[in-house]
């Protein structure tokens with residue numbers, strides 16, 4: 001009887017015990033890993049755009065200022081300073097206030113001004129000649145802004161060039177004229193701006209400045225917990241613990257697996 005039992009433990013039964021111990025450890029590892037990961041797993045959320053609720057600026061210029069076309073913010077939603085004051089805003093350089101238009105409509109010009117502007121003045125750019133446009137952006141509440149991005153023209157026509165620099169909330173940033181003469185964007189980061197009103201002034205290079213969009217982001221990379229991921233990992237934990245408990249019972253009481261003749 002003893003030799004039969006010993007033989008049994010040295011043979012098949014011992015393998016089964018090892019197998020169950022190993023699987024128990026594996027189940028425990030899965031359970032612990034799932035639990036730890038469920039607590040720790042977060043995902044990054046990209047910096048969020050900051051949306052302006054209005055901007056004030058001088059209207060673009062056009063044929064009355066020597067332009068080939070009219071580069072107005074024609075459909076700007078706020079008031080102009082010249083009667084009849086509401087859109088369409090067709091007066092070169094008039095003061096626009098209290099609205100939104102070409103600079104915030106989400107349309108970024110990708111072509112040279114010559115192909116997208118017109119005498120009607122409804123093209124995607126706002127163009128200024130002989131002035132340093134000062135644009136004041138308004139936000140619904142105090143906001144944090146890390147980055148301002150300007151979408152500018154850089155034309156094969158030499159009369160339209162990027163501004164020499166941008167002054168953002170009192171800080172001056174140099175703008176390098178790209179080698180390629182195509183529309184481009186330039187970003188200024190690390191601004192650390194907080195407030196409900198941000199000023200942007202573009203400094204002339206002696207040519208026309210053409211701007212089609214200005215965007216802002218808060219630069220904050222948030223860490224949020226992924227709910228579907230947590231559910232999955234917690235599921236791993238529960239299943240792993242269940243398996244571990246069953247395997248643990250099996251290993252604690254191996255005699256149940258012995259043939260009745262050896263008990």
Ligand SMILES: [Ca+2]
Pocket residue numbers: 101102103104105106107108109124212213
């Ligand atoms: Ca636009």
Ligand SMILES: [Ca+2]
Pocket residue numbers: 071072073074102121122123124125126
């Ligand atoms: Ca326009």
Ligand SMILES: [Ca+2]
Pocket residue numbers: 154155177178179180181182
């Ligand atoms: Ca260039």
